[in-house]
Amino acid sequence: MKFSKLGVVAVIAVIGVYIRAIYFTPFDALQGPAQKILYVHAPSAWVGLYLAFGLVFITSVLYLWLKDPKLDRVASSSAEVGFVFTSVVLITGPLWAKPIWGAYWTWDARLTLTLFLWFIYAGYIILRGAIDDFEMRARFSAVLGILGALLVPFIHLSVYFFRTMHPMPVLLKPSAPSMPSDMVITLVSAFCALTLLYAWLLHERYLLATERDAALEGRS
Amino acid sequence: MLRAMTELSIQATDLVRNFGTRRAVNGVSLTLVAGDCLALFGPNGAGKTTLLRMLGGLLRPTSGSAAIEGIPLPGSADVRARVGLVSHQTMLYDALTARENVEFSARMYGVQDVRAAADEVLTRLGAASFADVRVRSLSRGMQQRVSVARAIVHSPSVLLADEPFTGLDAAGASALTGMLAALRDSGATIIIVTHNLDEALALCTAAAIMREGRFVRLDRAPIPAREEYTALYRELSVDAA
Amino acid sequence: MPPSTRVAPVHRRAPGFVGSTLAIARKDTLIELRSRSVILSALAFAVLAITIFFFAWDPTAVASIDLAPGVLWVIFTFSGLLGLHRSFGVEQPTRAMDALLAAPVDREAIYLGKLIANLAFVIVVQAISLPAVALLYNVPIGGYMWPLIGVVLLASVGLVAVGTLFSSMAVSTRLAELLLPLLALPFFVPVILPAAQATARLMNGRAVSEVSGYLSILAAFDVVFLVVCTLLYPYTLEQ
Numbered sequence: 001m002k003f004s005k006l007g008v009v010a011v012i013a014v015i016g017v018y019i020r021a022i023y024f025t026p027f028d029a030l031q032g033p034a035q036k037i038l039y040v041h042a043p044s045a046w047v048g049l050y051l052a053f054g055l056v057f058i059t060s061v062l063y064l065w066l067k068d069p070k071l072d073r074v075a076s077s078s079a080e081v082g083f084v085f086t087s088v089v090l091i092t093g094p095l096w097a098k099p100i101w102g103a104y105w106t107w108d109a110r111l112t113l114t115l116f117l118w119f120i121y122a123g124y125i126i127l128r129g130a131i132d133d134f135e136m137r138a139r140f141s142a143v144l145g146i147l148g149a150l151l152v153p154f155i156h157l158s159v160y161f162f163r164t165m166h167p168m169p170v171l172l173k174p175s176a177p178s179m180p181s182d183m184v185i186t187l188v189s190a191f192c193a194l195t196l197l198y199a200w201l202l203h204e205r206y207l208l209a210t211e212r213d214a215a216l217e218g219r220s
Numbered sequence: 221m222l223r224a225m226t227e228l229s230i231q232a233t234d235l236v237r238n239f240g241t242r243r244a245v246n247g248v249s250l251t252l253v254a255g256d257c258l259a260l261f262g263p264n265g266a267g268k269t270t271l272l273r274m275l276g277g278l279l280r281p282t283s284g285s286a287a288i289e290g291i292p293l294p295g296s297a298d299v300r301a302r303v304g305l306v307s308h309q310t311m312l313y314d315a316l317t318a319r320e321n322v323e324f325s326a327r328m329y330g331v332q333d334v335r336a337a338a339d340e341v342l343t344r345l346g347a348a349s350f351a352d353v354r355v356r357s358l359s360r361g362m363q364q365r366v367s368v369a370r371a372i373v374h375s376p377s378v379l380l381a382d383e384p385f386t387g388l389d390a391a392g393a394s395a396l397t398g399m400l401a402a403l404r405d406s407g408a409t410i411i412i413v414t415h416n417l418d419e420a421l422a423l424c425t426a427a428a429i430m431r432e433g434r435f436v437r438l439d440r441a442p443i444p445a446r447e448e449y450t451a452l453y454r455e456l457s458v459d460a461a
Numbered sequence: 462m463p464p465s466t467r468v469a470p471v472h473r474r475a476p477g478f479v480g481s482t483l484a485i486a487r488k489d490t491l492i493e494l495r496s497r498s499v500i501l502s503a504l505a506f507a508v509l510a511i512t513i514f515f516f517a518w519d520p521t522a523v524a525s526i527d528l529a530p531g532v533l534w535v536i537f538t539f540s541g542l543l544g545l546h547r548s549f550g551v552e553q554p555t556r557a558m559d560a561l562l563a564a565p566v567d568r569e570a571i572y573l574g575k576l577i578a579n580l581a582f583v584i585v586v587q588a589i590s591l592p593a594v595a596l597l598y599n600v601p602i603g604g605y606m607w608p609l610i611g612v613v614l615l616a617s618v619g620l621v622a623v624g625t626l627f628s629s630m631a632v633s634t635r636l637a638e639l640l641l642p643l644l645a646l647p648f649f650v651p652v653i654l655p656a657a658q659a660t661a662r663l664m665n666g667r668a669v670s671e672v673s674g675y676l677s678i679l680a681a682f683d684v685v686f687l688v689v690c691t692l693l694y695p696y697t698l699e700q
Contacts, residue, residue, distance in 0.1 A: 064696055093262035112650075119647040126643060130634035136699070140630050143693045144644065147623070152687060154651035154682050216241050280700050286615050296700075297565030311560040313488070313551065315495040328564035330476035354495075370560065429462040 013193035045195035052082025060145030073139035077205035229409035236285035246433030259420035262430035304376030308386035314356035329374035359391030484573025496560040502664035507590040616656035
C-alpha cells in the first residue's frame with residue numbers, strides 16, 4: 001500500500017501520541033493504568049459519533065439535493081470509517097468499565113446512544129450491500145443517513161431519563177478540565193492524531209470507491 | 221375537443237437512461253401523432269421496457285427529453301393523467317374484485333363518477349359478467365381484460381403496453397388485439413412492446429426494432445409484409461446475441 | 462375518422478391530495494379485511510407472546526404489574542413489524558406499485574395513505590392485545606385507561622411513520638423483509654423507551670402529570686418524523 005503524505009503524518013502522529021500516553025503520561029491516582037484507555041476511547045468517540053456521523057448527515061442532505069455521486073462516495077466512506085471508530089469505542093469502553101465500574105456494560109445513556117449509533121451504521125452498511133443499482137443505493141443510504149442523524153437527539157433524550165453514570169466528558173466541562181495538565185496534553189494530542197487518522201482513512205476509502213466505480217464503468 | 225389527426229402525441233428526442241453504469245436506452249428519438257400505433261420489437265435487454273417506463277413518467281431520463289401532447293416528461297400529474305399503462309404483470313390487487321380494482325384506479329385518476337366509469341369500461345371489455353369476482357379466482361385471460369380496463373378507465377390518450385400478450389392463450393390474445401384495435405380506432409396513441417409479431421403487425425401503423433438501447437429500424441406504414449419483417453427481425457436480433 | 466369514434470371527452474382533473482390519500486388507505490384496509498392473513502397472524506403472535514412471557518418469568522420474583530408494560534411493548538413492536546412487512550408487499554406480486562406511480566397522485570399521498578392503513582392495523586392489534594394483557598396478567602387498567610390510550614396512540618404514530626418509510630425501502634432491496642427490522646428497530650427505541658416507561662408509571666398508579674415528559678418526547682418524535690419521512694418518501698421510489 002502506498003502511503004500518501006497525509007497517511008504518513010497521521011500514522012506518525014498516532015504512534016507518537018500513544019508512545020507518550022503509555023510511557024510518558026502519569027498513571028491516574030484513582031484508576032491506575034485502566035485510565036489510559038481514555039486516550040483511545042474519547043478521541044474515537046469524537047471521530048465516530050460526531051465527526052463521521054455529522055459528515056454522513058451533511059453529505060446525505062447534499063446528495064439528495066445535488067445528486068452528485070461524489071457526495072455519495074464521501075458519505076459511504078465516512079460511514080464505514082465511522083463504523084470502525086464507533087466499534088473501537090464500544091470495545092474500549094467495556095474494557096475500562098470492568099475494573100472501574102465492576103461491569104462490562106450498563107444501560108447508561110451514553111452507552112446506549114453509542115450502541116444505537118453503531119446499529120444505524122451497521123444498518124447503513126447492510127442496506128448498501130443489498131442494493132445493486134448505484135443511483136438507488138445512493139438515494140436510499142442518503143435517506144437513512146438523514147433519518148439516523150435526526151434520531152440522535154431522540155435517543156439522547158429518551159435514554160437521558162435513566163440516570164447516567166458515565167463520566168462527564170473531561171474536555172467539555174464548563175469549568176477547567178479536572179485533570180493534570182500532562183494528561184490533558186496527551187488527550188488533546190490524541191484527539192488531533194485520531195482526527196488525522198480519520199481524515200486519511202476517509203480519503204483512502206474515497207479513492208477506493210472512485211476507482212471501483214470507474215472500474216465498473218469501464219467493464220460495461 | 222377534437223384534435224387534428226396530425227397533432228403530436230408523443231415526442232422524444234435523444235432519450236438516454238443509465239442504470240448505474242449500464243446504459244439501457246442510448247439515444248432514442250421518436251415522434252408519434254394521435255391515432256398512431258407503434259409495435260416495438262427487440263431482444264431481451266434491448267431497453268424497450270425502460271423506454272416505455274420513461275414515456276409513462278415512471279423513470280427519469282438520464283438525458284434527452286420527451287413530451288406527451290406537448291407537456292414535458294417526467295412531469296406533473298397532468299401528463300401522467302393522459303397515459304395508461306398495461307403490462308404482462310396485471311398490476312391488480314388479487315384480494316379485490318375486478319370492479320374494486322377498476323374503481324380504485326378511476327379514483328387515482330380523479331374520474332368523477334367512479335362507479336359508472338368502471339361499469340362502462342368493464343362492459344366494453346366483456347368483463348361485466350365477472351366484475352364482482354375477486355381477481356385471484358379469475359383466469360389469466362380474464363385478469364388481463366381487467367388489467368386493460370384498469371388502464372383505460374380514465375380514457376387515456378396514450379396507452380403504453382409492455383408485453384401485454386405474455387401468458388395469454390390464443391383466444392385471450394385475439395381478444396386483447398380486438399380491444400387495442402378499438403382503442404386505436406378511437407384515436408388513442410398506442411405503443412406495444414411485444415415478441416408477438418403476428419398480433420402486433422396486424423394492429424400497428426408503425427414498427428420499430430430496438431437493440432442495445434437504440435432503434436435499429438423504424439418502419440412507418442406500409443410496414444413490410446409479415447414474412448419479410450419476420451426475416452428482418454430475426455436477422456437484426458440474432459446479430460445481437 | 463369520424464369524430465364520434467374519438468376518445469370521449471375526459472375529465473382530467475388530478476385527484477385531490479386528501480381524496481387520494483384516503484382512497485389508498487381504504488384500498489389497503491379493504492385488502493387486509495379480505496385476506497385477514499396478516500392481522501390474524503399478528504393477533505396469534507400477540508397471544509403466544511403473552512403466554513410465553515408469562516412462563517418465562519418467575520411470578521414469585523417479578524410482580525405481574527412490573528412485567529406487563531414490557532410484554533405490552535414487545536408485542537406492539539413486533540406485531541407492528543408484521544403489519545409493516547405487508548404494507549408495500551401487497552403491491553409486489555403484480556407490480557401494482559407501477560400503476561400507483563403512473564397515476565397522477567402525489568407521492569406523499571401514497572405514503573400517507575399507506576401510513577393511515579398501517580396505523581389502523583396497529584391500533585386493531587393493540588385494541589385486542591391491551592385488554593388481553595390486562596386480563597391475563599391481572600392488571601386493572603380502568604382507572605387510567607384514557608392516558609394509557611394516549612400513550613399508545615402517540616407511540617404508534619411514531620412507529621408507523623418510520624416503519625412505513627423503511628418498508629418502502631426494504632421491498633426494493635435484495636434482502637426485502639429481512640432488512641426492515643434491521644433498519645426500523647434502532648428507530649423504534651426512542652419511541653418504545655418513553656412509551657414503556659410511561660405505561661409502567663401509569664400502571665403503578667402515578668399521576669398523569671408524572672408522565673408528561675415522556676408524552677412530549679413522543680409527540681416531538683411524531684411531528685419530526687412524520688414531516689421528514691413524508692418529505693423523504695419520494696426518494697425511496699424508482700426515479
